[in-house]
Amino acid sequence: MNIDGVTNGIVIDHIAAGRSMEIYHYLKLEKLDSCVAIIKNVRSTKYGKKDIIKIDEIIDVDLDVLGYLDPHITVNIVRDGKVMKKMNLEPPRELKNILKCKNPRCITTTEQEIDQIFRLVNEETCSYRCVYCEALAKGGD
């Protein structure tokens, strides 16, 4: 794995080609001061093409968000130029305030200060349902 340029930081690897910007926004990386590199369409033996995000700082990455977006992603924590920890993801059981319910009849559309909670209902298809109205939100690909 290519972690060039990162001494202490995070490398998010095996992102499906073309989806790095989406992940950049979900993780709110635009708010970081440190150096963030997005590398697109890297050739990969396993996936054909992939995207990589390198962050020059060890931050708290929301693994639930990544696991929801694409459980194939791997997250590497780099210290002193070495991979200290490699994390494989899985779809989280519950998503809190990540998705918004799109059902206009749902209580979450009118009630203030209500958490948007979605629960995993099918691991194979990675489907989530709103706990309030059971509307389906499809995760992953």
Add this chain to the structure above:
Amino acid sequence: MRHFIDIADLTKEEIEGLITLAEDIMRHPDGYAQICRGKKLATLFFEPSTRTRLSFEAAMLDLGGAVLGFSQADSSSVAKGESVSDTIRTVCYYADIIAIRHPKEGAPLLASQRSSVPVINAGDGGHNHPTQTLADLLTIHREKGRLGNLTIGLCGDLKFGRTVHSLITAMSCYEGVKFILISPEELRLPGYVRHGVLAGKNVEWVETRDLECALPELDILYMTRVQKERFFNEADYIRLKDSFILDQDKLKNTKPDLSILHPLPRVNEISVKVDDDPRACYFKQVEYGKFIRMALIMMLLEVQK
């Protein structure tokens, strides 16, 4: 403390326990007439439903308890009014148990998260109406003496009919249950119920567009209303609403002990001429609805005879 928001909140055994309790209340109402003395039920109806509210209030009064609450005539004021969270936090100081009806889906679940007393879902939009399902189950048990080994026809709006979905969920736990799903193509049972509930439980089921052909096989016929608001255009509604109407003519070839159920209110899907037929059970269902709500209130308040 427990709440009752979804029919799946109760196990099969707990549902059977409620049915047994409701049947005992029916036999010995005097023994229960003071059992909830000093307790108060709040009926919070953010959307009007006189039938359901009266059933809850009669249930609490027949247990010796008291009732308070409100019913909003105009559900459009909900958006402008006080939030569900704030209402619940306030009402908890006055009541020992709450029955909430709300036009928004999931409002009773939210209420239960904010409440310090048990919350009962008395209907949330087109989503759930689990006490209706308990009433349906008690009716079937009273009429047939069992919940298994029955062929159940479900007719009308199977797509949006929430009581249909939860009745299927509850009944599919029993051996020998067969469902005959009778609806127009546009109002078929949704895929997630067909594949999720029915396929998962190994239940026998068939789909048909023909009520008349299905009737001779049935032990139970569960009729539902085809609601106008479910359609985007008037023409579709008019074309479909009359295709699944039950009249005396169609009833010629049924089993003599067929039980006809309907969650009410009806529009015209059951001819009023059928009302006096001994097979019609939909008004008895209303009576059973009160008794099962009495049993539910007792269970959630943890009062015992």
